[in-house]
Amino acid sequence: MNIEPETTHASPDASSFMRAAVDRHQAPLLRYATRLLGGDADRARDVVQDTYVKLMAQPPAEVDGHVAEWLFTVCRNRTLDVLRKEGRMKRFEEGQVERLTAPEPRPGRTLERAEQYAAVLKLIGRLPHNQQEVVRLKFQNGFSYQEISRITSLSVGNVGFILHTALKALRSGMAAQPE
Numbered sequence: 001m002n003i004e005p006e007t008t009h010a011s012p013d014a015s016s017f018m019r020a021a022v023d024r025h026q027a028p029l030l031r032y033a034t035r036l037l038g039g040d041a042d043r044a045r046d047v048v049q050d051t052y053v054k055l056m057a058q059p060p061a062e063v064d065g066h067v068a069e070w071l072f073t074v075c076r077n078r079t080l081d082v083l084r085k086e087g088r089m090k091r092f093e094e095g096q097v098e099r100l101t102a103p104e105p106r107p108g109r110t111l112e113r114a115e116q117y118a119a120v121l122k123l124i125g126r127l128p129h130n131q132q133e134v135v136r137l138k139f140q141n142g143f144s145y146q147e148i149s150r151i152t153s154l155s156v157g158n159v160g161f162i163l164h165t166a167l168k169a170l171r172s173g174m175a176a177q178p179e
Helices: 012-036 041-056 067-086 096-100 111-126 129-140 145-152 156-175
Strands: none
Touching (some): 012 067, 012 129, 041 067, 067 145, 111 129, 111 156, 145 156
């Protein structure tokens, strides 16, 4: 996806702001939207493109300093609109989480570490949707509880509770894994 602001309407500052936002956040947004859309990368690209179109309509000063939070919130809302419009919410199917993860680990990592990683992803895929989303926003995208709260429209306390519950389930699941 290559999103370029219209040069006739965008100032050089707005153009560089957009370019920086796309360079920095496009890949994480695509991963996030793809997961929310149950693995549909084509629809995720459309959602992310809509997100950047909305960003182009915003004066950079209004989102500067919290552009990641703004982008993820708009992306999430647009994704939920798409899911509502289609009237279906797909859950991850067995093995789907593993297919959506980042590229293979760098050479030199041990087989044991790769197996643990796959086990954790499988366990995350079994969590309820809201727990999966909060875990990914926190650990994959590095958002604070406050930022997750604003992105998901949940209270900070609820984010903490959901994250705590998810981590407890993940720990239990990992402890039950055979050695």
